[in-house]
Amino acid sequence: MKHKYDVLVIGAGIIGSAIAYFLSKEKMKVAVFEKENIGAGASNACGGIVFLQSKNPGISLKLAVESIYILEKLKHEFERDIEYEQKGGLVIINSETEKKAFSKKVKEHQASGLEIQMLDTEETLKIEPFLSREILGSTYCKLDGSINPIALTLAFAETAIKNGIDFYPSTEIENFIYENSRIIGIISNKQEKFFADKIVLATGIYSNQLLSKINIQLPIKPRRGQVIVSEPIAPLLNHALLSGRYLAAKLFPEILEDLTNPLNQMGIGLVFEQAKSGNLLIGSTREFVGENKETTFQGIEYILKHAISIIPSLEDINIIRTFSGLRPYTVDGLPIISKLIPYDNLIIAAGHEGDGITLSAITGKLIKQMVLEEKLNDNIEELDYNRFL
Amino acid sequence: MPKEKDNVLICRCNEVSLKEIKEAIKEGAITVKDVKKRTRAGMGLCQGRSCAKTVATIIANELKIPIEQVEMDTQRIPVRPVKIKNFSYKEENHETQI
Numbered sequence: 001m002k003h004k005y006d007v008l009v010i011g012a013g014i015i016g017s018a019i020a021y022f023l024s025k026e027k028m029k030v031a032v033f034e035k036e037n038i039g040a041g042a043s044n045a046c047g048g049i050v051f052l053q054s055k056n057p058g059i060s061l062k063l064a065v066e067s068i069y070i071l072e073k074l075k076h077e078f079e080r081d082i083e084y085e086q087k088g089g090l091v092i093i094n095s096e097t098e099k100k101a102f103s104k105k106v107k108e109h110q111a112s113g114l115e116i117q118m119l120d121t122e123e124t125l126k127i128e129p130f131l132s133r134e135i136l137g138s139t140y141c142k143l144d145g146s147i148n149p150i151a152l153t154l155a156f157a158e159t160a161i162k163n164g165i166d167f168y169p170s171t172e173i174e175n176f177i178y179e180n181s182r183i184i185g186i187i188s189n190k191q192e193k194f195f196a197d198k199i200v201l202a203t204g205i206y207s208n209q210l211l212s213k214i215n216i217q218l219p220i221k222p223r224r225g226q227v228i229v230s231e232p233i234a235p236l237l238n239h240a241l242l243s244g245r246y247l248a249a250k251l252f253p254e255i256l257e258d259l260t261n262p263l264n265q266m267g268i269g270l271v272f273e274q275a276k277s278g279n280l281l282i283g284s285t286r287e288f289v290g291e292n293k294e295t296t297f298q299g300i301e302y303i304l305k306h307a308i309s310i311i312p313s314l315e316d317i318n319i320i321r322t323f324s325g326l327r328p329y330t331v332d333g334l335p336i337i338s339k340l341i342p343y344d345n346l347i348i349a350a351g352h353e354g355d356g357i358t359l360s361a362i363t364g365k366l367i368k369q370m371v372l373e374e375k376l377n378d379n380i381e382e383l384d385y386n387r388f389l
Numbered sequence: 390m391p392k393e394k395d396n397v398l399i400c401r402c403n404e405v406s407l408k409e410i411k412e413a414i415k416e417g418a419i420t421v422k423d424v425k426k427r428t429r430a431g432m433g434l435c436q437g438r439s440c441a442k443t444v445a446t447i448i449a450n451e452l453k454i455p456i457e458q459v460e461m462d463t464q465r466i467p468v469r470p471v472k473i474k475n476f477s478y479k480e481e482n483h484e485t486q487i
Contacts, residue, residue, distance in 0.1 A: 301476045315473055318471060322467070
């Protein structure tokens with residue numbers, strides 16, 4: 001069997017599905033391949049916070065701002081309810097060290113135009129009365145919020161399929177097809193051949209398996225995040241929350257270097273939101289344990305201890321499930337959105353770690369522009385894979 | 390008659406009907422987890438302990454495949470709902486009985 005397309009997209013996680021959606025609106029023949037089914041990996045094993053204040057000023061923040069603008073529009077376009085709500089987000093400050101680091105960060109954010117402010121303990125408790133009186137304050141950004149990542153992935157993929165792309169679930173890529181040292185297609189594990197002008201990899205933590213066939217390796221590795229789901233309850237908090245520890249791991253890792261603290265060993269930080277269904281999503285760990293997707297008693301215990309120190313009234317709420325996902329971590333915390341030179345028709349979008357849901361929309365749009373060889377929305381040289389060479 | 394049968398609730402926790410599950414399969418769900426993501430069947434208090442096998446049977450019937458080929462959902466802790474305070478219990482809180 002021989003198939004001819006304009007573009008092949010490998011992977012139907014949040015990134016591949018977003019790319020498929022944007023390509024499906026162009027007059028192009030597109031095929032999407034997925035080794036399991038839509039959103040089988042990290043994309044649907046995560047929380048749903050969509051935050052701006054967790055991004056460093058610069059390319060990260062710029063892309064996040066553009067992405068939430070698109071998500072807000074898509075919310076009305078998609079048939080499926082993606083439960084996106086800009087309900088405002090808080091980062092809870094628990095120590096003097098965090099307070100110092102976050103005051104500086106808030107000033108940088110304000111200088112770059114982000115509407116964010118520092119609240120003291122009283123001001124924070126006034127808008128979130130269920131928080132502990134022990135907290136030292138918070139930083140507040142009204143554009144932060146949350147979304148349902150499962151619904152968002154499905155909405156992108158379903159809409160793309162409705163618009164006419166071909167979707168091949170349970171299909172793996174066995175190899176690339178070459179012609180004069182140029183890649184012109186792929187062979188599936190079902191021995192079918194697919195040819196196309198452009199091939200896009202949205203393969204998250206599995207990228208290197210595929211790239212080893214063309215002797216390219218990227219510094220992407222799986223980082224496990226464990227998450228807990230509670231029973232559905234009446235609205236508890238008005239905002240989505242992060243603890244200072246959660247963000248410190250990304251923005252100032254030096255304050256978490258003391259490894260005698262078990263919270264630091266497992267990279268525990270609180271990420272907390274209430275889904276539309278009423279269930280609380282409570283995360284998370286950040287651990288390098290290869291491709292192990294289990295949840296651990298210790299991980300769950302430490303997340304909940306940390307959570308209860310910030311929200312004491314969680315005590316009597318039941319948890320009903322735990323899960324974990326493998327986020328595609330990169331050394332510099334930035335995704336890779338890039339051509340894979342010397343193969344200039346091979347494009348990758350991977351390594352978003354915990355930002356994949358937030359950055360999905362803008363990533364899809366940028367990849368569409370790269371595929372069509374249009375002028376890009378943003379200068380994304382910083383995201384090129386040549387930064388690691 | 391078939392219409393009435395379609396209204397039978399398969400997931401009682403989240404009130405998901407047979408019809409909704411059949412629709413999810415038509416839209417591309419092939420595993421118990423796929424059905425869960427599309428319909429919320431198995432996402433409630435019992436976490437699919439009552440309905441997961443029924444959902445698997447429906448998938449097998451609709452796709453005309455043996456039930457052994459239907460991928461079940463991952464089982465994880467906790468086995469039943471557990472209060473959060475059980476994880477944060479501090480030693481000093483133990484009340485000594487006299």
